[in-house]
Amino acid sequence: MRRAIVVFVENKSHLLLQLGCLYTSLKYIQSNDTDLVVFGTKEALEKVPDDCIKIECELAKDPPEFLHYRFINSISCLAGEQADFLDDYDYILRSDADTFLTPAWNSFYPALYTVGQGGYVNDEKTRSNLKRISSQFHLRHQGLHNLGSTHYGNARLVREVCKLATTITAHILTEEFKNGEGQWPSWYLGVATMYGCEIAVNHFVDQFSIDSKRLDYGSASPESIDDHPHIHCWHTDHMFSKFQFEAGNYDHLSTDNLNLNTIRDYCLFIALKSKQFFHS
Structure with missing residues (x-):
């Protein structure tokens, strides 16, 4: 079994900071079948760890409207020949950089295509x-x-x-x-x-399955990580908030008394840990 987490990043500090959290969470859960595949611009990939699979990919610009709608890149990067190697994987998780994996990822192999x-x-x-x-x-x-x-x-x-x-x-x-x-x-x-x-x-x-518990679950939740393999940072200022993290408002916090079984504490722990060895 081979799985690929696929994301796209530009050379923007907040996106690279987010990717650092995703990268750190994958390292933390020690998945033995999952690669992190990062498509991105040349400047961005220079700042991505070398143990990721890095694929240079220009920003989509055909039609020109794509240049003003950058969300397209997280999808279009999988469409071209540069992504053909992904066909060799069993599963792809196509997602955004502002996400975390939890240990529940290691046993998450749904029978149906899941969103x-x-x-x-x-x-x-x-x-x-x-x-x-x-x-x-x-x-x-x-x-x-x-x-x-x-x-x-x-x-x-x-x-x-x-x-x-x-x-x-x-x-x-x-x-x-x-x-x-x-x-x-x-x-x-x-x-x-x-x-x-x-x-x-x-x-x-x-x-296909629309599964709101196992994919894109909110990062501010106090629930257990056990049932939620994939966490997404939605628009909130409540703990855990990507906006508060990017602003440096968590940097003074200690990880000593966090309950790593709860989603919001787990995300904070991973995010603070990411700053130790991932610098955008």
């Missing part, structure tokens, strides 16, 4: 637009909405999803929002990659 829980479909307008675009491209839409940003499954299938999602996102940016960015929480340009991934998964994956 986290999203929150970008909030009205009938958005639902109907997604189904209309699917029909326009002659794609199957199974009616399942609000897929999370993290995808975990068969390596080749994850890549197929990313390829189609990149194409669909390009269409959404250039056609659906050519006259404006829409308005959150309805139809909105800012979540175009989420729309693209939803359409791609509904088309390609016969059965």
Whole structure:
């Protein structure tokens, strides 16, 4: 069994700081079957530890709208020939840098393609637009909405999803929002990659699981790490907050009395530990 955690980073201090936490968490749990694969710009990769698999990847710029919508890079990086080596893995977890793995990762091998829980479909307008675009491209839409940003499954299938999602996102940016960015929480340009991934998964994956407990679980939770293999830093100032960490507001804290079985303390422990040997 071989697994790859796949992320994309630019040469930005907050992204490299986040990657340091993910890297440190993988080291900490001592997974013996998982590689951390980092796609990124040349300048960013120079700051990434050499025991990661580092793949240089230019920022997506075709169509030009991608240059103003950097979220696309976390998906498009898996679509090109530079990512073909990933087909040799059994599983890919495609995620963002602001995440942590817990020891529960070491026994997390779901039978179904699994995604986290999203929150970008909030009205009938958005639902109907997604189904209309699917029909326009002659794609199957199974009616399942609000897929999370993290995808975990068969390596080749994850890549197929990313390829189609990149194409669909390009269409959404250039056609659906050519006259404006829409308005959150309805139809909105800012979540175009989420729309693209939803359409791609509904088309390609016969059965998939939306599992909000095992993927993209919130980093401020007091719950046990035992049931949550993958933690995501959402927009919060509560412990653990990526914003407070990036601002240096945790640097004075001690790790001595932390309960490493709780998510928020575990994340704080890993984050402070990451500063010892990962410098962005």
